Amino acid sequence: MQSPRTHQLVLAHVEGELAAGRLTLGGRLPGERALAEQLGISRPSVREAIRALEVLGVVRTATGSGPEAGAVIVADPAAGLGLALRLHVATSGVSVGDVVQLRLLLESWAVREAAQHPDETVLADAAALLDRMDAEPDPDRFLDLDGDFHAGLVGLAGNVLITAVMTSVRGAVRSYVGAGAARLPDWSATAARLRAEHRRIYDAVREGRADDAEREVHAHITGYYRDSGIG
Amino acid sequence: MQSPRTHQLVLAHVEGELAAGRLTLGGRLPGERALAEQLGISRPSVREAIRALEVLGVVRTATGSGPEAGAVIVADPAAGLGLALRLHVATSGVSVGDVVQLRLLLESWAVREAAQHPDETVLADAAALLDRMDAEPDPDRFLDLDGDFHAGLVGLAGNVLITAVMTSVRGAVRSYVGAGAARLPDWSATAARLRAEHRRIYDAVREGRADDAEREVHAHITGYYRDSGIG
Secondary structure, three states: OOOOOOOHHHHHHHEEEOOOOOOOOEEOOOHHHHHHHOOOOHHHHHHHHHHHHHHHHOOOOOOOOOOOOOOOEEEOOOHHHHHHHHHHOOOOOOOHHHHHHHHHOOOOOOOOHHOOOHHHHOOOOOOOOHHHOOOOOOOHHHHHHHHHHHHHHHHOOOOOOOHHHHHHHHHHHHHHHHHHHHOOOHHHHHHHHHHHHHHHHHHHHHHHHHHHHHHHHEEEEEEHHHHHOOO | OOOOOOHHHHHHHHHHHHHHHOOOOOEEEHHHHHHHHHHHOOHHHHHHHHHHHHOOOEOOEEEOOOOOOOOEEEEOOOHHHHHHHHHHHOOOOHHHHHHHHHHHHHHHHHHHHEEEEEEHHHHHHHHHHHHHHHHOOHHHHHHHHHHHHHHHHHHOOOOOOHHHHHHHHHHHOOOHHHHHHHHHHOOHHHHHHHHHHHHHHHHHHHHHOOOHHHHHHHHHHHEEEHHOOOO
């Protein structure tokens, strides 16, 4: 393996070009050969750096396009943050308890904000998810709808970064949440409680009751992790 | 460039091995050749994935060690999160205002927690940083000490993930914070105010006044961004 420092030249170069506005969203990086010549490094090092940028959700490379096509600049912060968080939870560098605490903090804030500017379209989508959860007996599919419902409400707060961190955080513990469901003595009783809590959170946001929305979401999240023995 | 999907096999494999406990912190990945054979993919694809894991702060490869030495599993969540955030701020996929809002949220929570379990060693380090800031005329060096002071207090809250996100968030806007300082009409007046605010935050944490700590840190952060025209 080459020196670990070489690919960092590419990362620093791309960061500088973005910061200077010479590279922008939707624009393309130079091809591999051009970048390698410009920075005086090998093409494999360029390729490794571009792959790292891809994993971070900063560029996209099209399958089948050649190495000289140039990667396209995209903005997918949730991709990079999500992968980083999942891996760090997996190494136990970060505990599930720490993740739950961050989720609680972000989501309490977000529903409070959401209650201050509820949006009819987003709320209609959220209501449709509530109806689908009413009809969903399978825990795993229920938890996916549940995640979409929470992400929709957090999105209402209008902070792209906080939405990305919150969905990443939830993704990082999704497998634990699912395993927790399997440990519950009575899923249908838990599901009934979650459905009622979701309705209360939804009503509080829709009616602009920020304090209630915050309190309900806090109780909802801590209750689930407590009952399912996670964190 | 090869299919973008091949390296993802390596990422998924490593994530699975970590989750199953077969790979742990301080342990080593198999060498490049072994991984390539095991997963039925090319060695360059393995190398790209390992580089991505390195950028995310999940493995470390030693300079000069051969490709068969195997990367060591480490836990440096702030590295991956920090780079991802800096790049997404640079693409404008995430606004500086969004970053400031997240910082405010995390740091208000953290000083409130810190006030509930102040630690003498950490507080002594924080006090030393305050003294060094008193004696530091250079804005850039002042802002670095300032960052260390805030990180120390946030660390007291005891959540590794929130500390990593907060330091990443601050790192992502560090260049804007520095540029903001240069725009201020009178740095020495601002520095005097920041010093006084830091002392008030420090005293509130040390004396266990959680509400005061939270209010002071909120005013401190919003004040600086407002006065320097950032976000």
